[in-house]
Amino acid sequence: MADPRFYSPSGPFSLRVLAELSGSTLAAGADSEAMIRDVAPLERAGPEELSFLDNPRYLSSFRDSRAGACIVRPRHTDRSPRGMVLLVSEDPYRAYALAARAFYPVPPSSGWISPSAHVAPTAEIGEGSEISPGAVVGDHARVGADCRVGANAVIGPGVEIGDATVIGTGVSLSHCVVGARVTVHPGARIGQDGFGFATGPAGYIKMPQLGRVVVHDDVEIGANTTIDRGSGPDTEIGAGCWIDNLVQIAHNVVLEEGCVIAAQVGISGSAKLERRVMVGGQAGFAGHLTVGAGARVAGKCGVTRDVPAGATIAGMPAQPIRDWHRQTVLLGRMVREKGKRSGD
């Protein structure tokens, strides 16, 4: 059971309702009105709880589980312990996520505007939005309805935020337009000047950065991630992108919809990632390149030129992952042979 200081489940829900919500099929013969009180992993779930089996690696936990109900693939239904009710799905992880969200929805806005928040008189706050203590909302900023603005977050002048968006504690927003149902985790910095300057004998001269950051709907932005505003064009984060913690996104970068960017990735100025590119942790991208739709970039990869759509790449400099694996094997063999010859 989750720590009650932090979580309390909604529900209970009947198996019938959970099957509907999760898009799964209740196995024949089950009591569709039996009530489920919570979700839990296989090892910890009890008779009134729902669990799931996705990775076959956990089949033994499945067989030993005391879960009252479990979401499984069709091919695993015959491995279930006695008495467990099965909900069948081709994608148990996804179905479980949907069920878990019924028990643990995103906490709603309290609608409370703290008297110790600093909201400019010209700012507009949409109906039902919550503004926490110490939060600052600048002149002419517009916050949509049902938003939650965390404690000590700062929303700069003119910034616009769509409905049902969550701005975490201590976040800074400036020069940006943020869509609906976006989550910005604590400490993220969006809209500051990009790293643009001209060099010269008397030092560097900052190039005024005159664009914005446009964050489309349903985006997730991780804690302490930084997204610089465009230099003239905008920096754009496409709908449904997921960006993890401590990611750096430079000016004029465009992420098309549905990109997934793991932690500590860095994307240099004016790079473009087309739809649904997936990037592993600590990878880096040079500027002014294009990564084709659906490409997959391994962790720590250094991408120095364009990547074709659908490719899977790894290494520094980036290469097709098969080549990178071969290179790794080859180098390992050479080192071992060398070791043998030198007798150590």
Place this chain on the structure above:
Amino acid sequence: MADPRFYSPSGPFSLRVLAELSGSTLAAGADSEAMIRDVAPLERAGPEELSFLDNPRYLSSFRDSRAGACIVRPRHTDRSPRGMVLLVSEDPYRAYALAARAFYPVPPSSGWISPSAHVAPTAEIGEGSEISPGAVVGDHARVGADCRVGANAVIGPGVEIGDATVIGTGVSLSHCVVGARVTVHPGARIGQDGFGFATGPAGYIKMPQLGRVVVHDDVEIGANTTIDRGSGPDTEIGAGCWIDNLVQIAHNVVLEEGCVIAAQVGISGSAKLERRVMVGGQAGFAGHLTVGAGARVAGKCGVTRDVPAGATIAGMPAQPIRDWHRQTVLLGRMVREKGKRSGD
């Protein structure tokens, strides 16, 4: 045109004034008193706007541009479209930056000290400085004139800040002395304890960190960057250094003047970068080494020993970039041959 919610240009300025400000030469026959209202990229500029051509890759945009005026190199003057007024410069990007700064100067301080800022009675705030809501200025801290301190920034006890410096929202400063005309972007952390401890059977013992961070004039420090204070000596950031987002600078590091550090670089304790070292994103430096003046370090490079002045290095471990390119080519060839022999 830039989004008027965030930007409104100064001006207009005559071509004569813009030529002067940008250090460029107005082409013969142009009406030097014609007025220009804004700057814009080639594709978007109109008849009352100034643009620039630097990279010849954009020559076709130049030929198609409707910009009223454009800063170009001498060798590109004969490629201009009809009716475009030319300002000629050997460094169009720099000249354009200077012109753009006339239209979009750094926003001046409002001189307003928010009643919801927390300024210690013993702190000194220079004339004309702005202290935003929720900002905290500690005991005996001294903020210079015409500074802007962002919302919810925290300036610790005793910290000293020079004139016309900008401290971003949510920044933390402690145990540091910051020069004039410095910009610290949101969420940067300057002056916390370095990572210094002694080991032993009963655990680690923190070594008191008794130095400071000294940030010289005209420095730019990126969002969420961290700079630890010295252990006894100071950590120093030389005049005119540019540091991007999410950079880690450990205790006792010295950056001499004019270093440029791209995002997510990490510099370990007591390393020294001499004048005008340029470092690509995600590079890392071991501690206690020296990088000679003017050296260039490629992105993701791992620098494990001293680097001579003027060298260009890449790879992990770092090596001359020519060797690194050769190694890359050689490995690629070996992998392809191996693939052929194994028939796949």
Place this chain on the structure above:
Amino acid sequence: MADPRFYSPSGPFSLRVLAELSGSTLAAGADSEAMIRDVAPLERAGPEELSFLDNPRYLSSFRDSRAGACIVRPRHTDRSPRGMVLLVSEDPYRAYALAARAFYPVPPSSGWISPSAHVAPTAEIGEGSEISPGAVVGDHARVGADCRVGANAVIGPGVEIGDATVIGTGVSLSHCVVGARVTVHPGARIGQDGFGFATGPAGYIKMPQLGRVVVHDDVEIGANTTIDRGSGPDTEIGAGCWIDNLVQIAHNVVLEEGCVIAAQVGISGSAKLERRVMVGGQAGFAGHLTVGAGARVAGKCGVTRDVPAGATIAGMPAQPIRDWHRQTVLLGRMVREKGKRSGD
């Protein structure tokens, strides 16, 4: 001498007391009641100050030092300058840290709860704890005794913090339980949602993250570091771990006691580091792997599979450091030979 704006030493202490505190032995014949006023490095220490020599590289500084007293190893006692009093220790760095902590203890809590802090009526603040301006303490949160909560830090609802813990400026804590004598440096983010979602044709669905972060006693967490809460199990940071700045720790990661994690390291979900693993800067760990006790991981290393206890690894992908050195040497030789053959 340390900058008096930031530091003022306790003391003075007699040599006898310093020998006791530091676990070192005062050399025969020294005046054990002579008073020492401060600590300082060899080059700067004067007659009333204590220094130390650990690394023999600094032997010449030792011989030239004007320090009144110095902590040294037994084998260096005969190299000391005239008039210097010696304190002998097998571990001078550690002994010096202990002495330095006597002069510069962790600043105690002022016990002041700022009237501009926002403490929920249901929160509990332990005796003697300091809550700085702009700090927010949420409903039912519990802060122990003698804690220091920095300006604009945010402690979420239900969070529990042990005694004598220091929460830096601008920190965000949620969904976490933090032990005693922990230091969380400015801007760290602890307890936000992990990066967990299910994919599907209609976009990604967030998996509710129902665990916590448990930070055990005597842990140090660096500036702007991010630690996501568990997805169901907890994310755990073992007692006495030291974590540097800008580190990413994903959901369900377990660090056993005494791990040392340098800056910008990334640890993916459900990875486990056993006791006293040491990790160099910018290293990365794939998810769901185990690193055995006492293993050492070089900077920039990419760890993609389990690591045996006590191993020392380097490279990407990670390999025994000896192999990695051989590989480096081998590649260097191949590149040089290639260069010779091609005549350049």
